[in-house]
Amino acid sequence: MSTVASVTSLRSRHLLGIQDLSSPEIDLVLQTAFVMKEVGTRPIKKVPTLRGRTIINLFFEPSTRTRMSFELAEKRLSADTLGMTTAGSSVSKGETLLDTARTLEAMSPDMIVIRHGSSGAPHQLARICRASIVNAGDGLHEHPTQALLDAFTMLERKGRLAGLKVAIVGDLLHSRVFRSNALLLTKMGAEVRACAPATLVPAGLAGLGIHVTSSLAEAVDGADVVMMLRLQLERMQGLYLPSMREYFELFGLTPRALERAAPDAIVMHPGPMNRGVEIDSEVADGPWSVILDQVANGVAVRMAVLYLLAGGEGEGGDK
């Protein structure tokens, strides 16, 4: 956990997806996050690092934990932050994403954190903006800071990522959290098992070296980490599942289903949870659960990302 990362900076000034990060870069973010976590334990939980920098949080989709987590991370680094949500903004008057972005760009922010319902929206911004763009979730594509905080939580609990057996269970098809996690964990050498009903499995997973199964027992068998994903009912406009009740019977994580996992297995969930659909309350609130750790770690990981993207004078410095 205290190993020194083998790179000292990120190549890109944007964080658009895990796809673009190398494993040493991922390691750098995680190691930096350990330092940032310590800041949150101090009597004064704030450092002056990004003083005078402006960060705009642009949320086109509902979000509680991600938005608040970014805001807290920005404030702990002393950045000036402003938030925009779709309701009450010009977006509700029909302004396009690019026009909104150009307008905000004219206010010269240093960074823009964006969540958007369309895959690739942050990439579009990155092409036209001078500001650093941070993807806080784009459509069905990626949610890189979630995957980084999940990896941080695993590293904190298990001391390693390589060789870790990780079962990811649930709505894989509609999950950008799954996509980012699958990319990150395979890059870092973890063994990923993906488990979902056949209707909720995206194409092309075998190419990533991921074991796909529709048996919960098989996925959980000997797992060090069991990550449950939310059924994204709002994105399901067809018949993906016969019934919620059947889904819980087959894929819901109960203490009994967990018996097959490693004795010290941890249970994760990116939230918000559907209790009684993908996860039993006894598991969600039980000793295995690190779900609230994930929330706390989110702030530290986002501080690390913002710090590393902010750029500076470089190595060394005056004594």
Next chain:
Amino acid sequence: MPVVMDADRMARSLTRIAHEIVERNRGVEDLALIGIRARGVPIAERLAAEIETIAGVRVLTGALDITLYRDDLRRHAVGPQPVIRRTDVPFSIDDRLILLVDDVLYTGRTIRAAFDALIDFGRPRAIQLVALIDRGHRELPIRADYVGKNIPTSRQQSVQVRLSEIDGRDEVEVEG
């Protein structure tokens, strides 16, 4: 370029500084040594060991990373961020005498940042500064209370402090 301090001289300097610390503060009960990363940390540990030999008391030690408090991060330039390391101050600094320890004292900007960092942890009774090497060229009104060796340098030169804990041997060299 010349080695201006070898292992023997370094050991003698640290012993002398430890004696000065004990003498000047008439005891070491409420004293803590906090090293500035990277090379201030092993120097603080060595001083703690020396003080234990002299006064029979093990003083508290900590490590401070000042990267998040640097004044040059705010200059807008495209370049990599300095790597940050963990700050580790596992005790309350309130009402303690804090000895801030660094390897080289130069412009004073690191020390300014260290003050800001320390004060976020509490309100020490006083802060004193220990530097193994003082090379001059201050840009802020800061001076060391304990100095291992004053070395006149030009701004073009660099001073390399090597410590066995990090670099495998003890020496100070002036380069350039």
